[in-house]
Amino acid sequence: MADRKPSSAEDYKRLRRILLGRDFDELEMLRARLDEPELRSEETSRILPRAVDLSANSSTELRRSMQPVVEEGLRTFGRRDPQGFSDVLFPVIGPAVRKAVASSMQSLIDGLSRTLEQSLSLRSLKWRFDALRTGKSYGEIVLLRSALFRVEQVFLIHRDTGILIEHRTLDPASARDAGLVSSMLTAIRDFVVDSFRVTSGDELETVQFGELSIWIQGGPRALLACAVRGSAPSSLREVMQENLERIHFTHYEALEQFRGDISRFTETRQYLDACMLGRADESIRPSTVRWKPLVAASAILLAAFLYWTWFDSGRWNLFLNRLSSEAGITITSAHRAFWGGQYRVTGLRDPLAADPNAILAGTGLNPANVEQRWDAHLSLDPKFTAERTLEEMERDLSRTALRFGAGRYEMDDEEDLEDAASDIQKLLRFSEKTGHVVRIAVIGSADPVGPPETNRELSRKRAEWVRQRLIQLQVPAAALTEEADVSGTALRRRVTFRAKSDARAGR
């Protein structure tokens, strides 16, 4: 039996070789390769890089299975050889640290230059002015004006139910989930209060996720929550508080009796909109002073004042120019007060010169604002000397009286008449030279004896007779008018003259 076993094994082998032919040899060879660790390692090492490549590209499985091994390896390495580990990291850490330091230095420098700029620039002056005006600290104003933030959503939440009453958002796509957000927010508030056993009355006010934060302002019946991107100034809370108070004021009853009907709260939108603040929106100013209209009004007033002053000083100069160009007027001093529009002028004036008040009236200046003092003097201006001569001649003529006999209207002796005619002719010639037009009234008078009508007739006839005689003596008829003296005073039997020149008539 013992002899037959190997032979039967051999037989079996032979039988398989016959049946499988060349495949048998290949099978034998494969078996040998599998049984040979050296050979397998050598073969695997040839395909491993390719296999890792393929696996890394097609799935994360290899990465996941390798991760703990690598991590553990790194940990072991770090523990066993700290020096070696830091040597390995050195080339990485150096640049990383340098980069971090450079970055923080840069932000420090930026901050410094911003501060410098803010403390020296025009804008900073404006902010300082704003701070003065609003009573806020300068720092607060700087924060308010320079902080980059934007309120993206505002939620008005019913306090007890957590139901969203009203919602405003910059992104309409977020509106759908707002109802859930408000409820979760309410739940989270309760969660925080219960989990951390906060003092009773304290509430969750802010939830921060990186640059996004939720600001919650609580009221007795409702909460206001703002989703804010960036760093908002603390005055945002004041704005929220203010608007939440308004909502409570206007909708208290509706909030108290809230049974799920949110349609009663559409008017609260204005208060929510008031919280939709951001850097671009200047309306966060807490000031109630509307300074723009104030500045505009001041500017208008100033412009009006300057214009008026300029305009008034134009009038003043016009007045002075006109006075100076007037003959017989000499200005000795002229003064204008800077404020109040008061003027003062002093000088010399010939009585025959033009009336300064008439000149003043023509300039548009208010006479009440102009103080004048004129000292009388005689001007040597030819115009005035001529006028004075004319006046003298007129006065002389008016002193002439032609006498008549009782009841007569003709003169027996005409010598006085001829003298008068000569004086009149001289006067007329002189006036013609000086450019005046003179009219001479021939005035007849009678004594009071007899009936007045007869006397009146006699007076008229006497004047008429003298006028005719004068015309005959070459006095131009146009210069003569006649009239009867019926005044009843100083009645004599005579004819007198009264000369009137247009120069005086115009004064």
Next chain:
Amino acid sequence: MLHFKVCLIGSFGVGKTSLVKRFVSSIYDDRYLTTVGVRVDRRELRAAGHDVTLVLWDLAGEDNFTGLSMKHLRGMSGYILVVDGTRRDSYLAALRLQGEVAAEHPDARFVLLANKSDLREDWEISPIELEGLSGEGWNVHATSAKTGDGVEEAFEQLAGTLVEAALSAAQTA
């Protein structure tokens, strides 16, 4: 549009969350239940002639109400008691919870949902017991979160009750 806060109350594992999933699509995942203890979902529907939004507060399953859970109930208009028909303990817990909740929120309307109606043969609650509750004025629905049977009807019925309650409250106010 009327908005109502509705809480889901019931023992752990009775299928509250599955019921809500049948009824709504949520933006929050289940982790909220274990972290915050509540997850809020929303469903809009039409009931009693009104557009209604149910804000569903799915509370972490508990047999007893702690302070926090009680706080979550604040302001609710209604609630849904959920029991697992195959677990008698969940039924008893629901009866106890109902007593506690009704004491705190006497105005809140509720429905009882006997869940897992697809496994009726394994039920440990007898139909007679449920009929007894109906007789006391409870609104009882047999539902299956798995097949969806009865779920819509139960929510709609609760929504209708809430609308009526809100309208009558508004009239008396």
